[in-house]
Amino acid sequence: MSANTNKLKDPNSWDDTFFLFNIEIIDKQHKKLFQLFDLIIELNTTSGDFESISKIIDELDKYADYHFETEEDLMKRAGVIESDIHLQQHAFFKNQIEEFRKMYVYHNQSLVDLMIVFLKKWFLVHIYDVDRQYVKPVKQYLDTCI
Numbered sequence: 001m002s003a004n005t006n007k008l009k010d011p012n013s014w015d016d017t018f019f020l021f022n023i024e025i026i027d028k029q030h031k032k033l034f035q036l037f038d039l040i041i042e043l044n045t046t047s048g049d050f051e052s053i054s055k056i057i058d059e060l061d062k063y064a065d066y067h068f069e070t071e072e073d074l075m076k077r078a079g080v081i082e083s084d085i086h087l088q089q090h091a092f093f094k095n096q097i098e099e100f101r102k103m104y105v106y107h108n109q110s111l112v113d114l115m116i117v118f119l120k121k122w123f124l125v126h127i128y129d130v131d132r133q134y135v136k137p138v139k140q141y142l143d144t145c146i
Helices: 003-009 024-046 050-078 084-105 111-145
Strands: none
Touching (some): 024 050, 050 084, 050 111, 084 111
16 A cells, blocks of 8 residues: 555645645635644644634634635536535535534533544545546636636
8 A cells, every 4th residue: 555545544634646626716725624624633632722622613614614605606607517415515514513513512522533533534535536526627617717
């Protein structure tokens, strides 16, 4: 098994090899999601205060709204067909953020670990695979706008 395959199975940081789509606005937003993930990892390794988790959940929630709106708008303008699954996954992400918020209220001690696992899966399944499906039509659309 190559080092690249291992890295894909366990993404702990942004890697152009796997996550760069060459759609500037989307790449920038995906990198921001990884930066938020890095903050969660840091909390996990430094045993940061529980209050910081709430701030990260809020930031993740707000940023997801912004990012999903951008993605969905680009997909719509590019005429991406079969975006229902994509939109359902965005809704699932938002629901999961609400679950994290509830866990925070109840001081669930495994919250940070659960967030890390969820986001790693999100990076692998949604960003690496599902988002990749809209890259070609969105790039074609953006090329016509230049």
